[in-house]
Amino acid sequence: MKKALIGILLSLASGPFLIGNSLADIDPAPSIDLTGAEQAWLAQHPVIRLAPDPNFAPIEWFNQQGDYNGISADYVHLLEERLGIQFEIVRGTNWKDILARVKRGEVDALSAVIRSEGREQQLAFTQPYFTAKRGIFSARAMPAFKDLDDFAGYKVAVIEGSWMDEQLSQRPNMSVNHFYDIATALTATSLGVTDIVASSIDTMDFARRKEGLTNLQLVGELEDDMALSFAVTAQLSPLAKILDKALATIGEDEAAAIRTRWMEIDEQPFWEKPFYRNLALAIAALLFSCFAVVLFWNRTLNARVQKRSKQLQEAQAQLFQAEKMESVGRLSAGVAHEVKNPLAIIQMGADYLTEVIPAELGVQEVIDDIDDAVRRADQVIKGLLDFSHSDKLTLTRGNINALIEDTLRLVAHEYQQRNIEIQSHLANTNPRILMDANTIQQVLINMLMNAAQAVGKDGMVTIRCEVEQVPADDNGSPFKPGDDILRLSIQDNGPGISEDDLEKLFEPFFTTKPVGEGTGLGLSVSKNIIELHSGRMGICNAPTGGALVTIDFKLETDSTA
């Protein structure tokens, strides 16, 4: 951090002036032994167009203010000083751009180039003035790489037009991904797009820290060091020798001072870089999105859990109800047998007494009460047996409207006696359902009589039969939203049903009727019958008051008939 601060301060100040002074303090410029031709050449070429690699820190690069910086820059300034020449710094966008400029003749010299056979055809090189360790960075563990041949089988991120690019292109079985600069190559490797980046360890470390690519590690060092030279175009080849002579005047102390000065320097905290600011924002946005998604998911999950729990509870309740029904059914058959025989004995006994006891003793009333008691007990047993018999139905495709009208005729007398009005609204399409007409009629009679008892004298009962679609929010078994159903509803204008009673309505033997007037089996038997028709039955309080019984059947279309 301290070094970084110094670096920034240095670069903010007039670089060449400061550098020149500081270096002069260390070692005063020695004289360079130039030939007459060389001196003449320099006189003819007072300005040399030099293009540094803009993305090769800490060896050379341009800082935020656009100043040419780094080890090579220091050498450039020294050369200017000692040769009395001027380098016109050409700022390219990346290495590929620099090479293109060289090719187009826009650039005379390069300041940090690795000598290669291919390059020597276009460029004249000085002796290397700086050597750097070559290493390999990767985001994951890698085997020990010794030389470039070991890269086979890995995706290598390389700078387009770089020495590494040139070398790898000459080797078979290399998988190379090209990038314009080292930072991008490292980022790609950090993200796993590529496996490795091989270049100067210092350069990569600098870029890695600058870009904050903390997952990248140095996974190996190559045996061959990177030797950097100046290079000049073929047309300016005499310059190479002149530069060599000047470079030779730079002593080891000077070189060491330059090296020390630029190594491990950081230009700017990475968090202040627009890239990282944007990255941070992107990460924050991503985290927020994740958070939002997790929150939403959590809620959805919660809602789902609650829904499932409710479904489970309902399923358990249904199962419990079904088990209860089944046990009641089993019980009723046994009970019927055990009760009917004593009833038969009582009946026969009473009948015998009627015959043998003289009428004047006035016991006929007692006998009649016995008769009545036997009849009531028998009704209870019949209810139980209906219950146990309701699992055997003979289903045929039938017109429910006709059945309703037939049933209304059956109860008409009872309704008239109580002066109860009955309104019927039946679907005009003559909907058909699969039903056991006898048992459905039994259910209808049961419901209509319940309604009549609920409204009392002068009440009103409405029976409807309509084709409907199961609404989207209705997942009640056995139907799905969107299913076509036949809904039969019976509504009365009585007092309705209390919340407590609503829960128990379908329980066997539950009744709100006075003792002796109901077995408490009507609704449970009815519900059982409807469910055996693959339908469902529900009772609620209508919004307009009174109880509302709904019975939903699967609608039989002609094709399903």
Place this chain on the structure above:
Amino acid sequence: MKKRILMVDDEAALTRMVKLNLERTGDYEVRTENEGTKAMAAAREFKPDLIMLDVMMPGMSGDEIAAQLKEDPELSETKFIFVTAIVTRDEAGQAGSEIGGNVFLAKPIKAAELIATIERVLA
């Protein structure tokens, strides 16, 4: 001549009540049995004009007793009435009806109805 009736039911009290009601009319001689094998023997010895059988009995059911007795040539003229407690749907369907020449009655039955049915079957 009085018609002979064999009443078979595992409920002894019920057979007694039926016997009282039928014999009170003076038209019938009633013998009762409460168990399958004894009922078979009684039928072959008593040679009743009518046998009333409870359908559900421990051991032999009324159906089984009737099936065996019907194969006895000496009982070829004997009529049968089944009395049921209607504990199955099949029985419910049979109650009060005549199936295969046999009459089915549901318990509890009033004495007057029983007598009327017997008179019809034996007519």
